[in-house]
Amino acid sequence: MPKIKLPTKQPRIDMTPMVDTFCVVLTFLMLTTQMRQPEPATIDTPFSISETPTLDFNMMTFLVSPEGKVFMNFDNGPDTILQFRPKILAEMGKRYGIEFTEKQLREFEKIPSSMGVPIMDMQAFLNAKDNASRKVYQVGIPLDSTDNQMAMWVFYARQVNPNIQACIKGDSKTPFPAVKKVLDILQEMKVKRFNLVTNLEAAKINLEEIQQ
């Protein structure tokens, strides 16, 4: 019997469907990733074992730089659908007698990173074209007892959005009195719950060691 000779052919896998799925997944991931915006001050957050992720909304973050400057951010990034930001700024403007135009309010909505601008410079800050010229105004929010703008921000943020939670993000080298000042102001405004932003770090304890 003659053997049937199959034509020798290299098996070929059709990768088109695989590429299709990959494309879809990749597009999805690319669109959902939020690239971290550079903050006005570099912050190395300390480590902890806490595993709770940060909230995406209902949050105000206070950035305390190693020099003791304080920056603020609402909802960590551009405004959410609820649009609290322009309302907060409008209230602040009313308090300090500054009228913000519609365009400036919209500009404030779009700020991607934290801001630490005294309210008097806010209009100039919002009118500035690019990030480089904006940087000049980022000097930190004034929080002395004579001109406590941070307390006002907290007050109006809580008035506009009662569910807002306070979050503190400090550098591990920030002197404690600078953080204490922020904590004091928040406590005065009757904020009792704080979230401290940290990086995850595992810690293990040996049970035998303790039983000694």
Added chain:
Amino acid sequence: MAEIIQEEKGKGGKKRAKKVVPHIDMTPMVDLMCLLITFFMLANSLNKAKIMEIVLPDRLNDPNQEAPRISASRTQNIILGPENKIYTYPGTVKPEDFNNLPPLRETDFSATGIRQILLGWNKTLFKKIADFNQQVISGKIEISQDSVRGAISHLKKVDDTGPIVLIKAYKEANYGNFVDILDEMNICGIAVFMFVDITWYEEKMVEAAMGVVSTSATSSN
């Protein structure tokens, strides 16, 4: 006529179609996409910072209101000092005894430093929590992941042997120390801890302890 021409054309087309269909090798493309997907997935999950919750006590604005009393025997004080040092002392000090202040015990943030001290204070409760966790892992207790936290916080609530830790920060401490000490509290399962303002006599105690250290260092030189 036209038909014939069409036929001819069709024949020619068939001949060309018989040539091998060009095959694009997609492997490198797939490789690249795999890499990109891995990158974005990791970037997505690693980007998220974690948060640690703390609750600060109410401000006492009313002068007639008295601070809550806690038993001195269970009280332990932790003072965050300069240069990543920690000072601890047990019990309370009355401002009247400022001439006779208790000595401070000096330690650091390493696993053999403050963690051992905290675990020493909190032995029974920590063992309870560890046993509970062990039983959950080994399947002796059937409990959903969500209620584990609640059960542990209940264990902490009913506990009455662990210390009441008061955390104070000397003015030269930094924020990293503050987070570290709160983290140690969570690691060691301390049930009751509070962050309070440092008093003037405690500042004095820290300065004295630092002075002792520096003079002993100079005398040994």
